[in-house]
Amino acid sequence: MNILVCICHVPDTTTKIKFTGTELDKNGVQFIIGPYDDYALARAVELKEASKGKLTVLNVGEADTEPTIRKALAIGADNAVRINAHPKDAYFVAEQIAAYAKDKNFDMILMGREASDYNGGQVHGMVAEMLDMPCIVPCMTLEVEGNTAKMGREIEGGKEYVECEMPFVAGCQEPIAEWKIPNMRGIMMARKKPLEVIEPTSQSAPTEVMAYQLPAERGNVKMIDADNMDELVRLLKEEAKVL
């Protein structure tokens, strides 16, 4: 099986988000593999090992993303590709991935359901449309039998189980697999694995962030005595008007 996993490079989930003008303030921010991409990567490593296949990891980013890419290699990807560009928006990233993947005969292209920074959730669908492939999102279970992929996803009111022939694209989320933590051997091997840097093939990015806003702070919390739940019920009814 020949698998491509696309990862993004995002602030750690514990980051307190601040901005300097229209840029994220990166001071003191730790960067990680996108948490949803990390689930996709974990499942891809399992499928690759079971099928003795090949796993390529791809990131669209500048040189500062290389530690994140090396981590994906340490987790179990065989080789990596970095498309050397600032990931301007979802369309820009999708065009790079589609251009790279179109003649590589991948059986599946996996990524997270969305990036945890810009939350677009568009790249998987755009790549699939550009390559005329089916796309499943959010992909929460994934098994392969012969040339058929069987997947489960959550829909309104329950779960849907689907199947399609390979190749396909999927935007993954838990519980597709558990995150894998690289071991020392993986980290040592990752240093020697190939990381190819290629230049972007197109430049179109139809969206641009003009300004960031932080959400309004909640007003001061109103403390209620633990023995006075009648008062809480009254406030929820009369003040908050949510009951």
Place this chain on the structure above:
Amino acid sequence: MSVLVYIEADNNAVKKSSLEALTYAAKMNAGDVTALVTDKAENLEELGKYGVKTVLQVNDEKLSTRPVSAIASAIAGAAQKVGANAVVMSRSSTVDAAAPRVGVKMKATVASNVVALPQNENGFVVRRGVFTGKAFADTKLEGENKILTIAKNALAVDDSLSGSATVEAFVPEFGAKDFAIKVTDVKKQEGDILLPEADLVVSAGRGMKGPENWEMIENLANKLGAATACSKPVSDMDWRPHHEHVGQTGIKVAPSLYIAIGISGAIQHLAGVNSSKTIVVINKDSEAPFFKSADYGIVGDAFDVVPKLTEALEKAGI
């Protein structure tokens, strides 16, 4: 200019979130609003009161499971038919998956998770929720065609317009691979209220000490007619199923009322719940960070407070 709105219906009735999308489209003041429906639905003429001029209704049994690629073809085809240069849709499992495909088909610029009406002073700018609820990005969209997916509860439904919509049959053209994904089974969750759609949520964390203590949480949720949720450690320890995990890497919720019991309020958890209208925090640790993000706080032992709250609701006739 005109706007196309893809709407969804359950049990023959148009979903509330789709009515929000219609209201959004009407308030854009960007010309006629056309609605596209591929689900079975009745009384579509009444959509006139949300500002809809024409409803395109697709009657095709193959679309009953909302196959994403085929829905995307129907949306792009309908937009072309009516000459719409904006498509507005409320977020759903279908819309989240279809919007990027429609964007590529229509060579349109896509903005997802939009939380407010566009500003037109300096180009077409929409506000999107980003960093999982930790920030908003005012985003300028270039190009002739635009696709917007609207966050739930982004604006209130307005049914104050008058007039009746004209309903027309529409037969979309499908691509060769539009039905490449076969649905083999659908398991509807019976009984419980579904978390992503719930208006009231009762959520509990490690403070509950073990899965055997969830009965009081379920009793409170039943009393309120609320969905149950949990924090990440709880689902990681398999005390509760993964589909109840609320937070940055789980489900994001935006209910009217979120009651957090025995959850300290890690930043990843807050990211999944901070769009809730009202937050109540019950925690025995008065220093729990969640109190800073709450509207109402109770310092006390969950095992003592939760049954008392259920009782107080009972007494108040809820």
